Amino acid sequence: MVVLQFAWGGGPGNVHLPHNHYANCFVYPGTHDNETSVGWFKDSASKEDKEYLCQYLQTTGDDIAWDLLRACMNSVAATCIVMMQDVMRLDNTARMNTPGRAENNWMWRMGDSGVWAKLQKEAEDMKKIAEMSNRLHKQQG
Structure with a gap:
């Protein structure tokens, strides 16, 4: 299990950095126990971590959730898991x-059934990234 939110400190040998991923692992921008990618970058990432991440991923960080999502999809990790909060840039x-907090956990919900129509562009963008990173399921026949 490698988590991109943990990748930016400790230098180039950090196992969470994409160039150190291996095929038999799961890669996440963050997990259900982490901040959202937007929240982490805005509220918790150190200045040094932000600078390294932006340089490494060649980004400004203006769309950090999708920057990390793309990095996960482009990883050699066999499995990429992305939280819907990151897809939605929340x-x-x-x-x-x-x-460690006993209250107000597991409360987040995506929204009503109309949320899927609002996420059409994100779905199209995810499909493009999945195609480019060879993560689409190949049907036989």
Whole structure:
């Protein structure tokens, strides 16, 4: 298990950095126990971590959730898992769980059934990234 939110400190040998991923692992921008990618970058990432991440991913960080999503999809990791909060580019108001806190966990919901129509562009963009990173399921026949 490698988590991109943990990748930016400790230098180039950090196992969470994409160039150190291996095929038999799962890669996440963050997990249900982490801040959302937007929340982490805005509220918790150090200045040094932000600078390294932006340089490494060649980004400004203006769309950090999708920058990390693309990095996950482009990883050699066999499995890429992305939280819907990151797909939706949400901040920590949409955080799923805070370990060690007994209240107000597991409360976040995507929204009503109309949310899927609002996510059409994200779905198209995810499909493009999946095609480019060879993550689409290949049907036989």
